[in-house]
Amino acid sequence: METRRNVATYIVIRDTIEYNTFKPFDILSDMYRCLSIFLICLGATSTGAEFGRNQASVTTVLLKLGDTGPVGFKAILTARVEPKSAPQQTARAATGIKADMAVVMNEAARFVGNLYGDEWPSDSTVDFSLSDSYLPQDVPSSSLAFVVLLATLREGFELNDRCAVIGDMLLDGRTRDVGDINARLRGAYEGSCQYAAVPFANQRQVIDLMLTGERHIVWQMQIFSVAHARHAVQLVRTDHNEKLAASIDAFVKVQAYMKKHGGNVRGNQRIRKSLNEILTLAPNHLSARILLSEIQGELPKHLSLERTLAEFSALSWPYLALMAPDRQYQYDGNDTSDFNRITAELDELKYMAHPKLVTVIQRLIGYGEYIKLRSNRDEAALRRADAIRKELERLRNDPDIMELEWLRR
Numbered sequence: 001m002e003t004r005r006n007v008a009t010y011i012v013i014r015d016t017i018e019y020n021t022f023k024p025f026d027i028l029s030d031m032y033r034c035l036s037i038f039l040i041c042l043g044a045t046s047t048g049a050e051f052g053r054n055q056a057s058v059t060t061v062l063l064k065l066g067d068t069g070p071v072g073f074k075a076i077l078t079a080r081v082e083p084k085s086a087p088q089q090t091a092r093a094a095t096g097i098k099a100d101m102a103v104v105m106n107e108a109a110r111f112v113g114n115l116y117g118d119e120w121p122s123d124s125t126v127d128f129s130l131s132d133s134y135l136p137q138d139v140p141s142s143s144l145a146f147v148v149l150l151a152t153l154r155e156g157f158e159l160n161d162r163c164a165v166i167g168d169m170l171l172d173g174r175t176r177d178v179g180d181i182n183a184r185l186r187g188a189y190e191g192s193c194q195y196a197a198v199p200f201a202n203q204r205q206v207i208d209l210m211l212t213g214e215r216h217i218v219w220q221m222q223i224f225s226v227a228h229a230r231h232a233v234q235l236v237r238t239d240h241n242e243k244l245a246a247s248i249d250a251f252v253k254v255q256a257y258m259k260k261h262g263g264n265v266r267g268n269q270r271i272r273k274s275l276n277e278i279l280t281l282a283p284n285h286l287s288a289r290i291l292l293s294e295i296q297g298e299l300p301k302h303l304s305l306e307r308t309l310a311e312f313s314a315l316s317w318p319y320l321a322l323m324a325p326d327r328q329y330q331y332d333g334n335d336t337s338d339f340n341r342i343t344a345e346l347d348e349l350k351y352m353a354h355p356k357l358v359t360v361i362q363r364l365i366g367y368g369e370y371i372k373l374r375s376n377r378d379e380a381a382l383r384r385a386d387a388i389r390k391e392l393e394r395l396r397n398d399p400d401i402m403e404l405e406w407l408r409r
Helices: 027-042 099-119 136-155 181-190 200-210 215-220 229-236 242-260 269-281 286-295 305-322 336-350 355-373 379-396 399-407
Strands: 055-066 069-083 091-093 124-130 163-165 195-199 222-226
Touching: 055 136, 055 181, 069 136, 069 181, 069 305, 099 136, 124 136, 136 163, 136 229, 163 229, 181 195, 181 200, 181 215, 195 200, 195 229, 200 215, 200 222, 200 286, 200 305, 215 242, 215 286, 222 229, 222 286, 242 269, 242 286, 269 286, 305 336, 305 355, 305 399, 336 355, 355 379, 379 399
Parallel strands: 055 163, 091 124, 163 195, 195 222
Antiparallel strands: 055 069, 069 124
16 A cells, blocks of 8 residues: 555544544643642652752654644653742743643643652752644643653653653553554654654554555664553663663664665564564563564554544545535546545555444445446435445444544544
8 A cells, every 4th residue: 555654634434524623721720730730749848859950851752734634743842940930830831832731741740749759859940841833632642751851850860862752641650542653653753763652552553554564664763662651761761771771782683684684574583583582671662572473474464443544534535525415516527547546545445444444445435436437416326425424423433433533632
């Protein structure tokens, strides 16, 4: 399948096609709540504790809206310790950070406050700044980055700026999955990151890269899954423990072999042994685990539900516009080459699509073939369109798909 670098995330399981929208935060309420939580969690009186360093930066990947959907881009989140100039001024959102990131700062502060307790310095203000603007709906993907920054300010360790920290988290530190993980990893790769930390629950979506012509991202970066915020901290700091450092060094040798042999590892017993050794050292080395699954013939044959929806959305919107109930658009036969291309790509998609979407893809292909020969307004075309709309409505109410929509809020 031809790789579409910027996969659209249209919500196509409706009668109209629109980008997923997000409910705005009550900005003032969230900001005051954020600052209050910082005050409670980090202490209102001086504890005598000191920061290990006064400034730190971490690499993360956020999303912006491209012509065909979300595009990942590398961003630098920076924290700076300043003397507290007001009693309530425990944290400030500075350059590039909008007020709706208050919820994320809130979660990071509560977790770090519980982690350090009375050992957290309370007589200073932490200023956060972002190297680039970001979309408000992309806020959750930076939760882990906030925790990493607060931890390094307290403990003073160095951070690897070539490691992208991606992911949301719960208040107990467990990571939670984020949407459009492949777009984020693509952004990390194009931003020259060597490593990436992704939520444990996003592992299945990362495997999709092996099926869509983006396999190089999996082996040219070292991608790790992290189940807890502390795992992200361990990965991004430069002083790795002995086992993690050994696993990274061993995978560098695998990368060198693959680069020399055009990325091919199939049937190579020496590489299989190396990958097993890497996973013994670091069981969460996702790149190694995926490559080992490939060698052993254990990769899934179908895309994840999320990636199938994204691919389907990117391809189907011209047909969905023609089958709108108001019959506003009529197929005039002038775009035959475009529709032939779309039909061919849909036909290719159906063989690797998640089973939940195979039926609607097949019906859409049939609809496209029909209107090219006749019309999108005759009775037969309308019956086909009605059947597709009913199938899309059924999918819209599917619990798994509803959860995926929630991930993008």
